[in-house]
Amino acid sequence: MTRTAFFISDGTGITAETLGRSLLSQFENMEFTHVTKPYVDTLEKANALVTLIETTAERDGVRPIVIDTIVDQAVRRVVAEAPAFMVDIFSTFLAPLEEELATHSTYTVGRTHAIGQDDVYMHRIEAVNFALDNDDGARTYQYEEADVILIGVSRCGKTPTSLYLALQFGVRAANYPLTEDDLDENGTLTLPASLSKHRHKLFGLTIDARRLSAIRTERRPNSRYCSMDQCMQEIAQAEALYRKHNISYIDTTRFSIEEISTRMINESGLQRRFSPR
Numbered sequence: 001m002t003r004t005a006f007f008i009s010d011g012t013g014i015t016a017e018t019l020g021r022s023l024l025s026q027f028e029n030m031e032f033t034h035v036t037k038p039y040v041d042t043l044e045k046a047n048a049l050v051t052l053i054e055t056t057a058e059r060d061g062v063r064p065i066v067i068d069t070i071v072d073q074a075v076r077r078v079v080a081e082a083p084a085f086m087v088d089i090f091s092t093f094l095a096p097l098e099e100e101l102a103t104h105s106t107y108t109v110g111r112t113h114a115i116g117q118d119d120v121y122m123h124r125i126e127a128v129n130f131a132l133d134n135d136d137g138a139r140t141y142q143y144e145e146a147d148v149i150l151i152g153v154s155r156c157g158k159t160p161t162s163l164y165l166a167l168q169f170g171v172r173a174a175n176y177p178l179t180e181d182d183l184d185e186n187g188t189l190t191l192p193a194s195l196s197k198h199r200h201k202l203f204g205l206t207i208d209a210r211r212l213s214a215i216r217t218e219r220r221p222n223s224r225y226c227s228m229d230q231c232m233q234e235i236a237q238a239e240a241l242y243r244k245h246n247i248s249y250i251d252t253t254r255f256s257i258e259e260i261s262t263r264m265i266n267e268s269g270l271q272r273r274f275s276p277r
Contacts, residue, residue, distance in 0.1 A: 007020045
């Protein structure tokens with residue numbers, strides 16, 4: 001059976017969607033159609049949403065799941081009339097916290113993802129800019145400023161991991177692709193000078209050759225670049241390099257970007273500048 005799940009908020013909807021997806025992922029035998037509705041911040045929008053939920057319930061033959069972080073009580077009362085199973089994240093968790101802390105929540109829209117009064121937002125922007133500037137071996141002269149330098153063969157996940165580390169944790173992540181240009185006269189992969197002096201910042205990524213070939217085929221089909229022999233050779237050389245220089249590395253084949261990043265932080269002892277949002 002497929003159920004429709006609505007993630008609703010009078011803010012960005014990021015909290016409702018993030019927690020909602022996490023909760024629903026625990027039901028492996030169920031399929032869910034996800035619908036995110038942010039900025040439901042007027043009665044008109046709330047009524048339109050109720051109509052949509054009603055239509056969805058009639059179409060599916062079963063009531064939808066609604067996971068919300070709506071703060072405005074007037075909007076909440078309208079949405080509560082919809083024929084759905086409601087999961088109110090704020091009320092579920094804030095009420096017990098209010099009792100424990102002996103104070104009332106401010107119930108303010110957008111607190112989690114607002115810019116705020118601190119420097120967290122600027123750290124986030126600066127880290128993202130750094131990751132973009134230092135993608136694929138660009139600006140190696142800036143490696144002094146890097147918190148970590150990801151290395152690995154082309155298309156093993158370096159760029160998205162760098163950006164995730166920057167956006168979610170404020171980590172200044174550069175990345176460098178290991179290519180044939182880094183082979184010595186014996187055909188052995190070596191650490192270039194730009195990386196050798198930052199050995200303590202290096203973290204390697206590897207990947208299954210079949211997965212790498214499939215990814216590269218989408219980019220350059222029927223090329224030596226995506227052939228199994230080429231992929232196997234590059235991966236073997238990269239992993240040999242990691243072992244030779246005692247560089248920690250992660251196999252990205254079966255891990256999401258979130259898992260790769262958090263495992264890397266845990267194994268390397270990287271300092272988070274802030275918690276993920």
